[in-house]
Amino acid sequence: MTLKKTGRLWRGDNFDDLAEYIRFFKAGGYPVSVVVEPRCGECDGLAFRVDIDEEDATRRACLTCGGEEFAVAVGYAFFDEGEVRWxxxxxxxxxxxALGVYADTKIDYSPSRHLLAQA
Known part of the structure; x- marks a missing residue:
């Protein structure tokens, strides 16, 4: 499926749709070069509970059953020298x-490429 809009919400069926939505959103107005699909390190699962605090700190917890379940994609915009910008x-x-970008964070320190491995 491709992205579709119903009412105020964008919708998609799979990771590719979510990745396309993140690229369309543009991290901080910058082109998103890389989108990764996080997986649980223990069970290789793709469904998570996602907690975002008031300072845009984002944490995910693998779900084994029930609750609000989300597929997650993390988009990265880079500086010219390859460090993460957004x-x-x-x-x-x-x-x-339903699709949405729930955290959009500027990275103002370097080095920052290690952040790709933390998705």
Whole structure:
């Protein structure tokens, strides 16, 4: 499926749709060069509970059953020298396919490439 808009919400069916949505969103107005699909390090799962605090700190917890389940994609915009400039965290609801970017964070320190491995 390709992205579609129903009412105020964008919707998609899979990771590719969520990745396309993050690229369209543009992290801090910058082109997103890399989008990764986080996986649970223990079970290789793709469904998470996502917590975002008031300072845009984002944490994910693997779900084994129930609750609000989301597929996650993390988009990265880079400086010319390859350091991370901006990170956007997109979610796709596994119940209805609704898409959104729920954290959009400027990275103002270097080195920052290690952040790719933390998705």
């Amino acid at each position: 990170i956007s965290v997109g979610l796709r609801c596994l119940m209805d396919g």
